[in-house]
Amino acid sequence: MQSSSITSSYLAGYRRVTGGTRGAAEAEGPGGSGALLPVTGAQRRFLLARRLDPAGRPALVPLFFTFPAGAVDPDRLRAAALHLAALHPALRTRPLVRRGVPLQRVTEPEAHVGRVRPRPGERAEGALLRALARWPAEGPPLRLFLAGDGDGEEILAVVLDHVACDEQSLGRVLADLGDAYRDRLGPHDVPADRAEAGLASYRDAVLLQLDAEDGGSGPRALAHWTRRLAGLRPPGPVPHEGTSAGTGTARRRLPLGVAGGRAAAFPAVLHACARAARTLHGPDRVAALGYPWGGRPAAAAPVLGCFLNTVVHPADDVGPGERTVAWWDDLDHADAPFDSVVHAARGAGVPWSGRLDGLLTFEDLGRRPPLRLGDATGRETHLDDRPLPAPFAVSVSYGTDVLVRMAWDRAAVPDGLARDAFETLLDTLSAAPAS
Numbered sequence: 001m002q003s004s005s006i007t008s009s010y011l012a013g014y015r016r017v018t019g020g021t022r023g024a025a026e027a028e029g030p031g032g033s034g035a036l037l038p039v040t041g042a043q044r045r046f047l048l049a050r051r052l053d054p055a056g057r058p059a060l061v062p063l064f065f066t067f068p069a070g071a072v073d074p075d076r077l078r079a080a081a082l083h084l085a086a087l088h089p090a091l092r093t094r095p096l097v098r099r100g101v102p103l104q105r106v107t108e109p110e111a112h113v114g115r116v117r118p119r120p121g122e123r124a125e126g127a128l129l130r131a132l133a134r135w136p137a138e139g140p141p142l143r144l145f146l147a148g149d150g151d152g153e154e155i156l157a158v159v160l161d162h163v164a165c166d167e168q169s170l171g172r173v174l175a176d177l178g179d180a181y182r183d184r185l186g187p188h189d190v191p192a193d194r195a196e197a198g199l200a201s202y203r204d205a206v207l208l209q210l211d212a213e214d215g216g217s218g219p220r221a222l223a224h225w226t227r228r229l230a231g232l233r234p235p236g237p238v239p240h241e242g243t244s245a246g247t248g249t250a251r252r253r254l255p256l257g258v259a260g261g262r263a264a265a266f267p268a269v270l271h272a273c274a275r276a277a278r279t280l281h282g283p284d285r286v287a288a289l290g291y292p293w294g295g296r297p298a299a300a301a302p303v304l305g306c307f308l309n310t311v312v313h314p315a316d317d318v319g320p321g322e323r324t325v326a327w328w329d330d331l332d333h334a335d336a337p338f339d340s341v342v343h344a345a346r347g348a349g350v351p352w353s354g355r356l357d358g359l360l361t362f363e364d365l366g367r368r369p370p371l372r373l374g375d376a377t378g379r380e381t382h383l384d385d386r387p388l389p390a391p392f393a394v395s396v397s398y399g400t401d402v403l404v405r406m407a408w409d410r411a412a413v414p415d416g417l418a419r420d421a422f423e424t425l426l427d428t429l430s431a432a433p434a435s
Contacts, residue, residue, distance in 0.1 A: 004199055005217035006340045007041065007051040007210055010118065013101040015040045031387035039095070039163075040209045041337025042306045046163045047095055047102050048339070048354075049389060059162035059389055060377045062171065064128070066372050067380025069154050072146060072373050074113060077156075079187075080180035081111035081144055086187040086195060087176065088143065089202040090164045091142045104163075106199065109187045112143040124149040126395035128157050132386065141165070142173075143433055156378060158371070167361065173304065177406050189380035198303070205300035209307050211363040212297050216335025219404045224333045225312075225344035228326075232288055232314050232350045236355055241322055248410045249384040250422045254402040258429055265398065267324040272395050272428035274323065276406070280358075280392060280421040281411065287357035288317040290390075293334050305424070310338045312345075315358070320432065329417040355416035356390045392418065394425065 018036050039047065050058050085091045086109040093104040118127040124147040131145045141164035150156035165173065179185075181364040250381040258265075270291065277287040282363065313327070313332050337343075371378040382405065392408040406425065408418040 001079040005214050006343065007214040007217055007337060009208060010101070011038065011214075012124070013099075016102070017098045017101045017103070017299075022282065033201075033364065036098075036208055037093070037104050037106065038103050038210060039104050040206055040307055041213045041308055041339065043095070043104070043163050044102055045310060045338040046306070047097075050334050052165075056137055057227050058135065058419065060065060060132060060135065060159055061066075061162050061165055061167070061170070061234040062157055062159040062383075062386070063174070063371075064381045064383050065156045065158070066153050066381050067373065067378050069148050069150075069152050071376035072154065072156060074115060076181055076184060077144060077146075077373065078111070078113040080177055080185060081113050081142060082109050082187040082196065083180040083185040083189060084173065084176055085109035085111045085142060086190040088304040089199045090169075090303070091140070091160075091315045093164060094138075094142070097161055099341075100257040110140040112140055116145045116147040117151045118147060122149070122151075124155045124219060128155060129385055131157070132159065135159075148177060153353065155381065155383075156371075158374075163306055166306045167363060168295060168308055169306075172302075174371045175369050179374045193376050195218075196378065201301040202305060204301045205296055205303045205305065205307070208297035208300045212335050213337045213340075214307075216333065217337065217340045221333040221336045222340065222344045222347075223330070225336060225341045226348045228330065229312065229314060229341070229345040229350055229352070230314055230348040231286050232345060232352055233284070233286040233414060234350075234355075235285040235287055235351050240241060247388060247407050248415050248418055249405065249407045250419060251403065251428055252422075254404060254426075254429065256398070256401055256431070265396070265402075265415055266328050268429060268432040269362055269394075269396050270313060270327060270360060271320045271323045272425045272432075273358065274313065275428045276394070276421040276425040277315035277358050278317065279314075279424040280408075280417060283317065288352065288355075289358045289360060290316050290356040290361040291362070293331065309334055309336075310356075312338070312341050312356075340372070356428070357392075357395040359388075359390045361393070361395045363397050365397075367395055392421070 014235055050056060088104055092107050092109050095106055096103055096105055105374050116127045116131045118124055127147045141161035143159050146154055255370055273289060277289060281287045283305040291309045293311045294309045295300060296307055310329060345352045388407055390410050391412050392406060395405045397403040406422045
């Protein structure tokens with residue numbers, strides 16, 4: 001192991017504060033409660049972002065589903081959610097910091113399931129957004145909110161703290177929640193030996209991920225990121241007159257074959273996102289875009305958790321072919337954790353704090369099952385006006401068509417400029433070579 005890497009230094013700090021070897025635990029109760037585990041590089045990034053946020057807000061991963069009114073039984077749903085928390089160790093952990101070292105402590109199974117009442121004249125969507133805005137950092141990482149406004153439908157929000165769940169875990173969450181609801185399972189339907197085996201698999205996966213991150217933080221990888229990010233010119237605040245607040249949104253559905261088809265779509269989407277960033281932040285700036293990438297280590301069990309790294313991409317002025325080649329090169333070094341990449345950029349003399357100027361997520365809905373609760377199947381919907389961790393965020397979903405969404409912070413970005421950037425995004429995608 002490279003003793004000078006951020007990851008190896010973190011593991012040394014972990015051993016120091018826990019008084020044991022890697023994966024050391026305090027006295028464990030049933031299911032491993034009380035165990036102290038290290039955190040992955042992805043978890044370190046989200047915990048740092050939470051600490052830097054003036055309001056201390058955690059990053060959330062919410063999914064929203066519309067059901068017929070009365071189709072979801074809250075008590076049955078609560079039991080199913082607790083079953084998930086008992087089944088998956090990542091959903092019964094809480095972050096803590098001990099002597100400056102971030103950790104995760106395994107707790108007893110807990111999940112919040114509740115009904116949110118709209119105010120007079122308020123829609124269900126508004127009530128759910130208020131519930132998310134009030135999310136206290138303390139508490140279980142899995143929370144479900146059900147809201148209806150008397151129009152014959154209800155919206156169920158399945159919300160996870162990003163520290164406990166990445167995009168790759170969402171399909172597993174929905175499938176297991178639906179199965180537990182169907183079979184009327186609760187937390188006591190997870191035997192102690194299964195809970196303990198699950199904790200061992202999760203601990204092993206975290207340690208294997210840290211090994212991969214340490215191995216991916218060697219001199220060659222850091223030299224790559226130092227060179228790659230040397231041209232970053234982080235934008236300052238976007239010139240903005242007025243006092244608009246909240247989140248602006250735009251969306252468009254495109255044919256399935258756009259951007260070269262499903263298999264070749266990501267680099268085309270990344271290029272379009274970079275062109276949109278240049279429209280938004282100006283051609284004399286090179287913004288830092290972030291996108292999730294990776295997976296569980298090959299030797300690890302397919303556990304639920306937060307493992308996907310955030311890869312940094314400079315929105316420089318290059319053509320689609322050159323950007324695709326650079327993207328492939330980046331993937332060869334994608335195991336370097338985010339904090340190591342920030343350190344490499346600073347080593348290149350770039351005055352970058354690690355704050356991302358834009359975010360891109362790309363999901364293949366064919367890999368995510370629908371949420372079925374009993375006899376009803378939820379229709380996924382998207383709620384606007386949620387707080388953003390960056391000036392703008394682009395989400396592309398591949399299903400029966402391609403849904404392209406862009407959201408922007410209206411306190412920082414004028415609506416007109418954001419819509420111009422969205423049109424740039426769409427025009428660039430439409431110009432991508434067909435498959």
